[in-house]
Amino acid sequence: MMYPVFVGLTSAIVVFAALATDAISKFGGVYESDVYWHPPLELVEYKSYRSVRLLEYVIPEESAEAWWDFQALSTTENCGVREIIIYMQHGGYPVINPYNESFPENFYLGRTMMRKLTLKTDNSSAPFVITNPLPGSWFATVVLPKGKSRIGQKGLSRSSCTYAVSATVVSTIRKDIEEISLSDQHHVTLKSGQSDSVFRYLVPTDVHHYQVNVMNCTLSNNDSVEVILCPVSFSVSSQVLPDSDRSSSKVDCETQPAGHCSVGVASPAVNKWSYLQVTRSQGNFSESSEVSFSLEFTMHGCQFFVGMTVAQAYPLKKKHRSPRADSMVYHYSQMNKVVPSSECHLLPSLGRLSMVKKDFTTAFVFPSPYLLPMPMNERIIPDKKTLVTSFEVKKLIDSGGTLKLLLKTDPSKVDSTQYAAVTMCTQKDHLPASVSNGSLPLDCSQGIRLSVNTTLPNNTYASVYVPYPETGTWFITLKSQCINKVAYTKGSTQYEACKHGRAPRAEFSASVGQCVQGECGAHGTCREYISGVYVFSTCNCEGGWRGYGCTDGSQADTMSQELMSVLLLSLSNLFFIPAIVLAIYRWYYIEALVYAFTMFFSTFYHACDTSSVYTFCMMDYNVLSYCDFYGSILSFWVTLLAMARLPSKMRSFLHMAGALGLALGVEYDRHGLWVFVAPAACGIVVMAISWVRMCCKRHSLFPSWKRYLCFLLPGVICAAIGLVIFAFVETEQNYKFTHSIWHAVIAVSIIFLLPPRQKQKGIILDVPSERDTVNLLQTDQCSSSHDLLL
Template sequence: MIDLTYLSNFYCKTPQKLSMYSWYGSVRLYHFRVPEDSVLVCWHLTVTRGSGSSCGNHNISIYIRSGAPPVINPIDTAFPNETAFLLAYNLTASISSGQNTTIFNVSNPEPGDWFIAAHLPKDNGKIEQKGFSSMCSYFFQPQMFVRRVIDMPILESKAPLLQTVSSPEKPAFLKFFVPDYSTHLIFHVWGCSTEGVEGADCPLIITVGSTSLQPFSVRTVNCTGMTSCAVRLLTPPWETWIRITVESIYVNLTTTFSVSANLTVGCKPKSVGLIGDFLAKLNTNSNCVSGANNSAVVGNTTMSGNTSLMLEPFGNECLRTYSVFKEELDVVSVQFSVIGGPNLIVLTQAPTLIPLDLTSFADTGGTLNLHLKLNQTNMTNGNVSVVACLAAKSPFLALNTTQSCRTAFSQGYSLNLNVTSPKAALRLPFPEAAMWYLTLQVLCPDNASDCANVSSTVMTSVYLSACIDECGTYGECRLLRSYSYLYASCVCKAGWSGWGCTDGSTAQTYARQLVAALLLTLSNLSFIPPIIVALHRCYFAEASVYLFTMFFSTFYHACDQPGVTVMCIMDYDTLQYCDFLGSLTSIWVTILCMSRFKDIYKYTLFMLGALIIAMSMQLDRRGMWNMLGPILFALLVMVLAWVYRGVKRRQCYPTTWKRWVFFLIPGIAIAIIGLCVYVFTETDENYFYTHSIWHIMVASSVVFLLPPREYQKEPWGCSRKFCGYQICKNEKEELYTVT
């Protein structure tokens, strides 16, 4: 035996800011790829906390999974019916200082795709206005160190190898390739000889398989006290390298041993030859492909042309295999179509096998859906049942002896069909990147001899969708991205929660949804008094802006409802943009109107400000300075105008105490109260009434803050006339009378 050559690799991801958990989109997801023949992976999980008074001690939840993004449930919500899931391995990192690093090691890791997800604790529902909150920032950065072997010995079937191991820190590594249609695999260790120790006992620990942090991913046998030992695998993973690790219980003692493998390959489908009658079996009526350059995946083979394969020969009676078209419809949307139609003939003599190609990690970001329906009209025996098993990497073929649906390294998912329950369904969120196999067989539980030649027809439907049932009525399916990896998740509304927005334990009632919709929409009618006051005082431009704001705020909130009480008269983003634009423009024109400029200056500033506000809202409609900038500038202009008039007239402006006491001070106080409600008190629970208060406060403040109409103007814009002559307004500033 020669010494193995180890190499190291290092991978690092950019730090990302963590968020409080409310749905899967709050999670920061990282994708790594572990190279082949890696024997050790060390993750450095670093959490960095910002500085500030709002920074507290938080527990960071971290999830790790091999083959697909982690399936998590941090707030213990219910999964939809017929959903099978296995929660990912998780650990908690507590941070009480500026930085905390957690080291996590995995020996003999599963090669391929690994995913790490992290998030802060559950969101408290507080609505933070951008720029007004002082939330502490937490950043998460994973780094991966890999130790791999570049000259790992290859073990072949029935070809023993002589190996040597000297300590637990220096184990022996081997690998064995398992081809398709393998049914049994046995690894045998014998002929142990330990330096300085009498006897032929094997002081060895054998581990077969690679660690994926999931149950049954490895098999371990302790050979201590035995002269030989073996590890038996039923239905090992197909088309895969299997890792064998042998460790010694002694330190600094060399043990020599022999290891061999015995592989049993079961029945195979009948060969169709290299070309054979392939072209004669093509069906030009296929819906899956069209055009001369299209292609479709059939099992592991890509067929090109305007064709479709007919059902392949079954071969002998121990296994019936169907070929499958894999049609990629969209991102994380794939349709699997059985060639020859969805109706499968299932027998008692042999299991029926359907391969499903999900080996691309791009197919792991959605939900795998399986629907089975038993055709009861052609049942030849009413007491029989059809058993199905969906498993990854290798099929479960012993359906007639046990229904455990467990292969060598994984636990599959079993389904049962009979006359009383003719339908069955299964949903798998974030399926593992692997070849999946669906096996079906007819079973007769009472007397097997009575149904020796019984057959049943099962209609199958297998497809990959972005979300479960498109998240239902109270959810929205959103496509998420982590670097170049795309995946999907449901964001729920109206108090609903869960992976498919089906958990109604905290759901809002219809009455509450209706009250919220009415409050948020009808509260905008409080802009009617400012419109009337503006028209009465001849401020027609200001009145038109208030009308614009009232209209779009009403229909924006009618479209923004989380439940079923929703009405959208146009695109949601358009309504939101117009609402934000109208709200800020209303404040802009109100403050400039209070400055009492000449019309030519006032309307110029109106137009210039509206254009700048429109641009800033397009850049970032929730940015603090995009909102405060125009408001502060308008306030500065108003103060300068008032100071100019006060200095010129040598008296305080506005001149009367009644204007201050009964109009300006109440208006400013109402505006400040409304702003405080908007910035500091809004949460997800009270949003419908706190935001309605904000609407009413802002509209009420406008009534108080609008200046009186200009001198010599009649209410509603009617010009004063005297003796048939119109009195012209004197444009000189010093002739104005301000009350």
């Protein structure tokens, strides 16, 4: 399939030139551009997530802008213009819902930088711009919405249109960024004419809050130095370049008291590049002056903790603390200049427990000294401390599944005079800013929050699902509080310190599985699909059910409709019984056998294929499907040969040749148009030649005009009606009715088209005598009720 690929290449060059010019004029600093072009990718109509096409684009770090230029293409100009929807997502496959289908309960649908755009398949360009995009993998899910719901016969010209999409991505990358360390004081100088300067630094894993302090700011002009209000402003951001118009962590030092200019950053992205942009203020100061100052960072983080027991969580005396653990924590903090918080403890990261031979079956667990599989992680959650751990979601390995988070607590582990409440916050790449605050509720506005308590039995368990989780480090934060039981029974929630040795005990888990716990309910099956190199699991829904977990029944058939569909499509094949009886009566035993074969396998094929509720598959589905198509086409072939006047040896040869040829054709492409057209055309040619031969020998019309009128014409009309319905009228909505009519009219057409018996007294009448011709003419009379009935 050929597409106008050079259109995309030309567009890439044009966009590249425009961006290069625009970047120099729009941004300060030094930039370079990176261009990537994806060739056309063929699309199919969207039925469920298995129909999507996934594209990946890697945006370089320090990108100031990223331009996507999408183009939707079609094979020919005669194809109608269709609308294409593109969903874009950073770090994971987009979770889409083009038909407004409902999701299962407890599904978390929050995404990072989700974007949506539409374009037409008219070869026009659809540019899309993101300022300061997140670096790393961006995934685009391309959807071709459904057009007309007609079930088209493969090979017909109206169904031959193919659509594709290509894309060009241009990134503008800033190159004059200086790397600094948070552990050292850094001296900065904005020279004459320099408007800004950008720095990058890595935030350690244990930091949940840090502060940028500006000190010793001086302004130099014509060899004179004066200490004044610092004429600079700061913008701080995580992972992306700062944007002074949108950044929440920014400060203008001219508005701050002298020597007290600082900006605080809560919940930064850890182990990711953070950026600090220093910009000269547009004040009354000369641009030729030189500004100098020092930067110093103050970091607040969690203590690294190897393990925690009840005694460590609630120490009676200072001597009971572990000196080795304390010295290790503070040595790490002093080395990185992180002020440790005694209320926050960073536990070891969760390890991976995976099944080798099955995709998306991973549990994240604490390392076990005995290497035992323990999918549930149990920990004591002290009320005056916050526990933090993490796990890693990897691209390809985990991103195509569903992340399940679970939290539960045991009421029997709490003192009898108290209730317990436990909160878990799961957040990607960030520690929550409130980890050092011992109060509840835990601030989890940018993450996934689960809460359990022991006030009611139904409140001790909570879970949430995250479809196609974003790749990266996910942090789990746990907090607890105890509630006075007496005050709670009186309608007052009174928090108090948990009694010693009876701190809440919670179990939590994080795991990646297929679909919804490997299942799709009662109306679908969970399967794996692949788009390019990207493997993902999704539900294949049946019976009109829709959605990620086949839980949307807004368009589903009722039980009675399901049963009616099965009965219509299966029992409509019983219309072949009169044709079978008539064929046996007229001594067409081969034809009767083929009709019985077709009726049998078509009946049980539809009994297996139609419904997900009322299903009976007596054989493998592929066997039933093959035999159904093979028997249907073979029925046309033997009927046409029966209508032809052929010598017995020639008829036997053509029967066998047709059976062998059709077996090959149906196996090659059972849904193809030519596997039906070729034998039908050959059979009609053979029949026509034999009829012309008979006309020449008899010197008269063969068959008689009355048989043309009373039998052949109705039979041809029935067959034509069936073919039109099969090829042009069937839709997904009316399939059970139209296909049942197809069964009926084709079976009825055989009754009209099957000729009278050709044997009399055991002799085959290849060339009828005069007496036989008279008898044949009498048989062809319209008044022959015998033939009309049989």
